[in-house]
Amino acid sequence: MKSENLNPNYVNSRKDSMIGGEDGSSENASSSTRAARPSSFHYSSHMLTVALAKGRMQDEALALLGRAGVEVSGEALASRRLAVEDAEGCYRFVFVKPADVPVYVEHGIADCGVVGRDVLLESEADVLQPLDLGISRCRIVVAAPDGAAAHDYGMLHVATKYPRIAAAHFGARGVPVEIIQLSGSVELAPVLGLADCIVDLVETGQTLADNGLRVVETITESTGRLVVNRASYQLKAVAVARLIKALREVTTAVESKA
Amino acid sequence: MRRCRVTQRSIFMNSLSEIPGGMRYHFGAEARLQRSIEDGCMAVFDGWSYEEIATPSIDYYALFERGMGRQEAQRAFRFTDADGRLLALRPDVTSSVARAAATLFAGRARPLRFCYAASVFRQRSRSHAEWRRESRQAGCELVGAGGRAADIETLLIAAEVLERLGLRSxxxxxxxxxxxxxxxxxxxxxxxxxxxxxxxxxxxxxxxxxxxxxxxxxxxxxxxxxxxxxxxxxxxxxxxxxxxxxxxxxxxxxxxxxxxxxxxxxxxxxxxxxxxxxxxxxxxxxxxxxxxxxYVAGAGSRVGSGGRYDDLTVNFGRREPAVGFVLELDALTEVLMRRAATMEPAQSHESGAPIVEPDGDAAGLFREARQRRAANSRVRIKQRDEG
The missing domain is CATH 3.30.930.10 (Bira Bifunctional Protein; Domain 2)
Known part of the structure; x- marks a missing residue:
């Protein structure tokens, strides 16, 4: 879905099928168009579609929403469905890969989303970020093997899942780097000699330590954020404000306790 | 494995069938809808006494750099003229209208009211959701009028267009x-x-x-x-x-x-x-x-924007107040197209009754066609190899 949405040709082909309807199959064509983007027809200013990043973020976000009075039945969650509604019918939650949350929100397919700041920085998505939820707290760091001359940067080979963040970080320091983009197990790259260091998300640092890596510097902190589509923020103002208010109350409660 | 490689090559092979990212064709029901939206905009603008102006598609980059600010202008397609000066494919219309107001129309009584429908080109889009690099805009510029009444005038014109498109709610x-x-x-x-x-x-x-x-x-x-x-x-x-x-x-x-x-x-x-x-x-x-x-329900990003830009025309040697706006016709078309799809199937455009070619008598065929056209009815000539 992600690549389809970002690919301009996707829209071309969608329109193709619509115009194809003129040959007599217009009914089929328009219904297939409808199926392609169902939520576009969802003009209700009451119900919000919220994209949650799957994994730990999803669990913590749902727990936070539960405290804010938004209940999602355990049964619905256990069903492994990718879209579930809350008990009161105010929200529809869709569960997508973290990197896809800003995509859905930026296109307005989802009105809101919960996703880590790391993903937002990397995606450079044009979305509103009204609330830091303080969940899934971790750091984006530069890590290198023990004993490596960390600041002796000549030409650095950096392995990462975050090519933009890494390039911006070293670029700001005037360090020439070659970014090697990986999609997982980034810690392995320095061990096997693919890269001198890595830029990655670190929670406890255990995985780093297990692979003989040490944090050289922290680029930035990352926490779960509430993000909102720009158009939805205006067009579903009441519903969005209600969600922000409910979540703000429970996040500040957590902060003051801590 | 071998087959896999062959498939990949055929997917990524650079061929003439490829379309540059952010570019597209418009045709059929959608093209007709966009045309009618554009005509509707221009009719409303005309109703408020705005005069149509067409600006050059290609202009000096310096114009847009002054007119839009460096950061925005940098998103334009740029290339050089025969003498090496930097040109750009029009990334906005306002800059050019402002220059015309200060130069070409310097002698005209104020305020000046201009409107346009034009394609603008941007090499880099503002966000991932606005993937188009060529987009159609309809806009108004009210030059030489400051104050509240001028602001309200432009707001009401924009509002009227949206109302007439049935989008008020x-x-x-x-x-x-x-x-x-x-x-x-x-x-x-x-x-x-x-x-x-x-x-x-x-x-x-x-x-x-x-x-x-x-x-x-x-x-x-x-x-x-x-x-x-x-x-x-x-x-x-x-x-x-x-x-x-x-x-x-x-x-x-x-x-x-x-x-x-x-x-x-x-x-x-x-x-x-x-x-x-x-x-x-x-x-x-x-x-x-x-x-x-x-903002319009059904569009994930804004469909228009505007405001007062009193400092723009001074770049062209004459400081005067100005206010204007643009509407994104592609985005509006998409919204209305999707709404139409939920209501009724797209109407066929093939409704012109085909005139069958009588055996060999081309003159007779086209005489009839011309008569029907003179009465403003649609004709469709049936060609020999047509089923």
Missing amino acids: GTRITLNNVEVFNGLSEKLALDTGAREEMRRIIDTRDDSALQEFIRHHTTQVAQGGEWGLARLAGQREVIDEARRLISNPRSRVALDALDELWGVIEQLELTDLFEIDLGDVSGLDYYTGLVFKV
Whole structure:
């Protein structure tokens, strides 16, 4: 879905099928168009579609929403469905890969989303970020093997899942780097000699330590954020404000306790 | 494995069938809809006495750099003229209209009212959702008129277009005045970097970052309660709230102007179409007063924007007030196309009765065709190899 949405040709082909309807199959064509983007027809200013990043973020976000009075039945969650509604019918939650949350929100397919700041920085998505939820707290760091001359940067080979963040970080320091983009197990790259260091998300640092890596510097902190589509923020103002208010109350409660 | 490789090559092979990213064809029902939306816009503009103007598709890059600001202009397609001067494929129309107003129309009585429908080209899009690199815009520019009446005139023209497209119930036009932000920024004595930082924070409604920013940049705690970005959007109460928090004279003047504007909107009973959004702080280097954005249900990003740009024409040797807006015709077409799809199947355009070619008598065939055309009915000539 992600690549389809970002690919301009996707829209071309969608329109193709619509115009194809003129040959007599217009009914089929328009219904297939409808199926392609169902939520576009969802003009209700009451119900919000919220994209949650799957994994730990999803669990913590749902727990936070539960405290804010938004209940999602355990049964619905256990069903492994990718879209579930809350008990009161105010929200529809869709569960997508973290990197896809800003995509859905930026296109307005989802009105809101919960996703880590790391993903937002990397995606450079044009979305509103009204609330830091303080969940899934971790750091984006530069890590290198023990004993490596960390600041002796000549030409650095950096392995990462975050090519933009890494390039911006070293670029700001005037360090020439070659970014090697990986999609997982980034810690392995320095061990096997693919890269001198890595830029990655670190929670406890255990995985780093297990692979003989040490944090050289922290680029930035990352926490779960509430993000909102720009158009939805205006067009579903009441519903969005209600969600922000409910979540703000429970996040500040957590902060003051801590 | 071998087969796999062959498939990959055929997918990525550079061939003539490829279309550059962000470019597309328009045809059939969608092209007709877009044409009718464009015609509708121009009819409304004409109804408010705006004169059509067509600007050059290619112009000197320097024009757009002055007219849009360097950052925006850099998104243009650029190339060089025969003498090496930098050209650009028109990334906006306003710059060119402003130049014409100051030069070509220098002698004409003010105010000048211009409207246009034109394609604009941008090499890099503003966001991932706005993937188009060629887009069609319809817009108005009112040059040589300052003050509230001119602002209201342009707002009402935009509103009328949306009403006539049947979009009134799902439309929200957000209003702000850039001087509210400029006053705050001046009060806090922000340098360029910090000003941009504050602009970005407010633009993304990043409340936690704003609290942090204010703490960092003010010695005395902001008086009169907390700064809450969530409360920056709404109706008249937003202005009252802002007045409670903001005391600097420059921002206060802007708030008064917004208040007066809102008063007129209330009297016209148009408050369902409008909203005040003090968080709209994009395009600060360009606009000098009122700014507005148009949102329509069914479109994930804005479908229009505008505002007052009193400092633009001075670049072309004549300072005068100006206000204008553009509507994104592609986005509007997409919204209306999707709505039409839910209501009824697309109408066939093949309704012209085919004229069958009588054996060999081409003259007879086309005589009849010409007669029907003279009566303004649609004809479709049946060609020999047609089924």
